Amino acid sequence: MRIIRFLDREQKWLAAVTDDEQAYRLPQTDFMTLIYQAREQGISTVQLVESAFKPVNKLTDDWTTLHIVNPIEAPEVWAAGVTYQRSREARNYEATDGKLDATTFYDKVYDAERPEIFFKSTAARTIGPNEAVTLRSDSTWQIPEPELGLVLAADGSIVGYIAGNDMSCRDIEGENPLYLPQAKIWRNSCAIGPAIRLAETVQNPYDLSIICEIYRNGEVIVKSDASTSELNRKLDELVSYLARDNDLFDGTVLLTGTNIVPPNDFTLEPGDRIEISISSIGTLINPVISNS
Ligand code: DO4
Ligand code: MG
Known part of the structure; x- marks a missing residue:
């Protein structure tokens, strides 16, 4: 349902x-x-x-x-990071120009007890299905991050699941991890929708397939799929860190990290269309425009 x-x-x-x-x-x-x-x-x-x-x-x-x-006006959207091995590898690549020779903060956070959780968006900033995500004007390496989103009640219970896109600038984050807020938050950089699957109807949230397709000039130029079975954290664990010494508002969305990263030579362009499908939840479609 x-x-x-x-x-x-x-x-x-x-x-x-x-x-x-x-x-x-x-x-x-x-x-x-x-x-x-x-x-x-x-x-x-x-x-x-x-x-x-x-x-x-x-x-x-x-x-x-x-x-x-948009099925919900989420007062806040938060996001977890480096929750999949694929994300850890991609972060290491962008932080070291592919010349990794030491343990990074990303390796440490992948294995640490405390997960990475960051603030992503507010209701006024979050866009819904078919609305355009925009590209940052000062980045040349931008990708969608297709993620399973948890819809939370104020008591921290997971009441629904939703598809989300945590748009990211790999060059800005790779230059310096302290630039994370700028690599993650700008106009129309967070999309969710089109539907919320009631949590009580999902038997196993660790068995969902996620597919990301990016269209350019009517053709699919990126197609990747992944599964939530590879999540390195438990969903309740992510929620409990988000709720720790923190107020949750009804309808808060927590994105659970990406397990799909397009090839390293790929960057989004105006005119692209991103389609993120999560099994039994829905397909989030957003065109891409420039930020001018
Ligand atoms: O460490 C930066 C953010 C990673 C992220 O957004 C993800 O893994 O999905
Ligand atoms: Mg992400």
């Missing part, structure tokens, strides 16, 4: 998409309201959602034709 939001006559509506791709309009106006109403009624969120499955609420047969918007 997935939750989407769509725009109809200037108003945003929540809808549920069943496993057989039927979409029903929901009476609740936002994702966290669904979660809390179900908790108050002592029922599962699926049960609450299914109570709206009436002919009158049925939407078009092809829900992908709806004007889909």
Whole structure:
């Protein structure tokens, strides 16, 4: 069961998409309201959602034709880093021009008890499906980072899963790790969507496939796939570090790190289109534009 939001006559509506791709309009106006109403009624969120499955609420047969918007206005988006071996290798490459001869901070954080967690975005800064991610004007090495996102309640529980893109400038981060905020945060550098999979319907979040395709001039120029089974951390462990001595707001999203890095000679260009698909969650599509 997935939750989407769509725009109809200037108003945003929540809808549920069943496993057989039927979409029903929901009476609740936002994702966290669904979660809390179900908790108050002592029922599962699926049960609450299914109570709206009436002919009158049925939407078009092809829900992908709806004007889909971001499924949640996440007050904050945080991101974990170097949680996969693939990311560790890529960070080492960009930090050393490929001439690695010593243990790096990235090696240390991969094995350390404390994970790398950084602030990525706010509600006003986060874009949704089909909106354009923009390129930084002072970077020549930019990539998408396709990541599984956790949708969190204020108590730290994982209530949903979402696809996310932690856009990154490899040259800026490689020059100096202290530049991380600039390598990670700029206008339209964080995208999430298009759907939230209810956590209670995901049997094993460590068995999700992630595929990233990048299109240029109508052709796929990068296609990579990976699995969350290679995650070097437990999801609860990442959440517990994020919540440590920290306030979590309802609907906070925690991106869990990338296991896909395009080839080292690749950089995004204006006009590209990024498609990030996570099995049973959805495909996040964003065009790429320049930042001028
Ligand atoms: O260490 C920098 C960030 C790494 C990251 O964003 C990732 O591994 O996904
Ligand atoms: Mg990342």
